[in-house]
Amino acid sequence: MAVSANKLELIQIAEAVAREKSIDKAIVVEALEDALARAARSRYGHETNVKAEINPDTGETRLWRLMEVVEEVENEAAEISLGIARDRNPEAEIGDFLSDPLPPVEFGRQAAMSAKQVITQKVRDAERERQYEEFKDRVGEIINGIVKRIEYGHAVIDLGRAEAILRRDQQLPREAIRQGDRIRAYIGEVRREQRGPQIFLSRTHPQFMAKLFEQEVPEVYDRVIEIKAVARDPGSRAKIGVMSNDSSIDPVGACVGMRGSRVQAVVNELGGEKIDIVPWSDDVATFIVNALAPAEVSKVVLDEESERIEVVVPDEQLSLAIGRRGQNVRLASHLSGLEIDIMTEHEESEKRQKEHAHRSELFMEALDVDDMVASLLVSEGFSRIEEIAYVDVAEVAMIEGFDEETAEELQARANEFLDKEAQELNQKRLEMGVADDLYEMDGLSAKMVIALAEEGVKTVEDFAGCAADDLTGWTENVGGEKKHYEGMLEAFRLKPEMAEFLIEQARHAVGWVTQADLDAEAAAAAEAEEQEGTTEDA
Numbered sequence: 001m002a003v004s005a006n007k008l009e010l011i012q013i014a015e016a017v018a019r020e021k022s023i024d025k026a027i028v029v030e031a032l033e034d035a036l037a038r039a040a041r042s043r044y045g046h047e048t049n050v051k052a053e054i055n056p057d058t059g060e061t062r063l064w065r066l067m068e069v070v071e072e073v074e075n076e077a078a079e080i081s082l083g084i085a086r087d088r089n090p091e092a093e094i095g096d097f098l099s100d101p102l103p104p105v106e107f108g109r110q111a112a113m114s115a116k117q118v119i120t121q122k123v124r125d126a127e128r129e130r131q132y133e134e135f136k137d138r139v140g141e142i143i144n145g146i147v148k149r150i151e152y153g154h155a156v157i158d159l160g161r162a163e164a165i166l167r168r169d170q171q172l173p174r175e176a177i178r179q180g181d182r183i184r185a186y187i188g189e190v191r192r193e194q195r196g197p198q199i200f201l202s203r204t205h206p207q208f209m210a211k212l213f214e215q216e217v218p219e220v221y222d223r224v225i226e227i228k229a230v231a232r233d234p235g236s237r238a239k240i241g242v243m244s245n246d247s248s249i250d251p252v253g254a255c256v257g258m259r260g261s262r263v264q265a266v267v268n269e270l271g272g273e274k275i276d277i278v279p280w281s282d283d284v285a286t287f288i289v290n291a292l293a294p295a296e297v298s299k300v301v302l303d304e305e306s307e308r309i310e311v312v313v314p315d316e317q318l319s320l321a322i323g324r325r326g327q328n329v330r331l332a333s334h335l336s337g338l339e340i341d342i343m344t345e346h347e348e349s350e351k352r353q354k355e356h357a358h359r360s361e362l363f364m365e366a367l368d369v370d371d372m373v374a375s376l377l378v379s380e381g382f383s384r385i386e387e388i389a390y391v392d393v394a395e396v397a398m399i400e401g402f403d404e405e406t407a408e409e410l411q412a413r414a415n416e417f418l419d420k421e422a423q424e425l426n427q428k429r430l431e432m433g434v435a436d437d438l439y440e441m442d443g444l445s446a447k448m449v450i451a452l453a454e455e456g457v458k459t460v461e462d463f464a465g466c467a468a469d470d471l472t473g474w475t476e477n478v479g480g481e482k483k484h485y486e487g488m489l490e491a492f493r494l495k496p497e498m499a500e501f502l503i504e505q506a507r508h509a510v511g512w513v514t515q516a517d518l519d520a521e522a523a524a525a526a527e528a529e530e531q532e533g534t535t536e537d538a
Contacts, residue, residue: 029056031123036061050102063102069094124196131162132197135190142211143201147181157183157201164199172203172271173235184269186211204234209275212266213240217255225251228280231334235271239291239331243280252277276331284309284336291332295321298345308339315344359383366417367410376401377410389414422446435459437509443502448489455488464506468499 036052049066069092073079145157145164153168155177166185171177185201186208202208210227219225220242229241242251255277256263263275281287285300288309299312313321321342322329333340343351356378363374366385380399382388388396388410396407425446429439432453437460439449457463472494473487489499504521507513 066097069096128196164201166201170202206230216262216265219254229335231331237274239276239335241278241280310341312348367413460506461510471499
């Protein structure tokens with residue numbers, strides 16, 4: 001049978017639309033079928049269940065009216081009783097559909113407009129789904145595009161098969177982006193939204209710089225050199241920590257390139273952003289010294305408990321170590337993941353003297369000893385009464401000028417002081433109305449409980465209602481400046497992970513969560529950590 005030209009034209013249009021929108025031809029044909037079915041319903045009645053079929057090879061169209069087999073007919077246009085259905089088909093059962101062919105429909109103006117809307121919507125939805133599927137797994141890649149237009153400072157980038165948004169805050173400062181410019185950017189996020197997939201690009205993301213080095217330095221691309229950390233002040237300065245897996249290759253030299261050609265290519269792409277390439281070291285102190293270059297460092301003191309680090313520099317090196325507006329130390333802090341306190345040798349000396357005097361005074365008062373004995377204890381590294389009370393007697397006896405009898409007497413006095421302090425704290429918490437269950441809770445010391453009570457937290461249920469930030473403190477940007485809010489237990493250097501654990505235990509104790517919930521949460525956290533580790537390894 002010969003195929004009419006208009007039917008072939010229908011298939012050709014479907015193929016052309018599919019090619020233009022980069023979607024499956026079957027989706028376009030399905031949209032056409034839906035449009036035909038809607039037009040037929042306007043002709044035969046909207047309650048009629050109409051199905052349209054288009055042969056994808058010939059363009060031949062057919063219309064069918066579907067009747068559902070039911071026990072009792074309520075809608076004669078779409079339902080048929082079981083008895084009548086079995087007259088037509090003896091094997092019919094309730095829930096089956098019987099079909100009757102319908103004559104073709106002539107499209108009127110209104111039907112044609114309705115069909116166009118259906119097809120447009122279906123094709124648009126398919127195109128959006130295709131874009132989302134194409135880009136959702138490309139987060140973390142660098143992509144090239146052309147600036148299509150500028151809207152309120154935000155750049156809309158044409159990626160060829162989709163559009164992306166480069167927000168104003170993700171552009172480099174003083175970067176003049178104009179319509180028609182070709183631009184490289186980092187795919188930061190792909191979100192599925194009502195108006196279609198939203199692809200967000202960034203030129204300020206730290207990993208944008210890492211990916212640029214990957215493109216410019218073959219050793220980085222081949223994983224011979226690893227980029228361990230990146231810290232950026234976009235458009236101004238950046239630090240990048242690099243490590244070589246081959247002892248014969250200098251990671252810094254490889255990233256700099258011959259006469260600085262490799263690093264200069266990255267600098268040019270980032271609008272002249274100065275880049276410090278820092279050799280990575282597993283030793284935190286060594287890495288901090290490297291990260292603070294070009295400043296010279298005299299001493300590094302690491303406080304692992306609070307994840308802070310004190311760096312001592314010569315007096316004349318202070319401004320260089322801090323950098324303009326604190327930029328150098330801030331980038332070094334981001335690079336290492338530690339809070340860095342910079343001080344001069346003179347300031348450090350004064351601080352140590354004050355700490356020594358304060359601790360000596362504490363020991364003199366608590367242990368009833370003279371300043372010489374107290375000074376010896378401080379010099380040997382003792383900082384708290386608890387350390388003297390619970391340490392092995394032999395360690396105290398080893399101090400020059402002490403014997404075992406002196407050590408035992410000091411330890412007895414320390415225990416006596418702690419017992420007396422515990423009784424006073426217990427009395428104080430009773431006067432403040434602190435419940436026994438909070439006072440006896442594992443992980444909270446008596447002093448912590450008193451600090452909580454002073455803020456109105458007096459029961460386990462009160463504690464369960466807290467957030468980790470309430471205990472450890474938090475920092476917010478207020479009017480463009482960072483403002484720190486002190487936590488109830490910040491003075492005790494409680495880590496965020498420990499704070500969250502204690503709160504979860506309190507919530508379990510009062511019945512807000514079950515042990516199964518805690519186990520599931522712990523498993524999810526472990527899985528997330530494992531996936532993060534796998535991603536970093538990749």
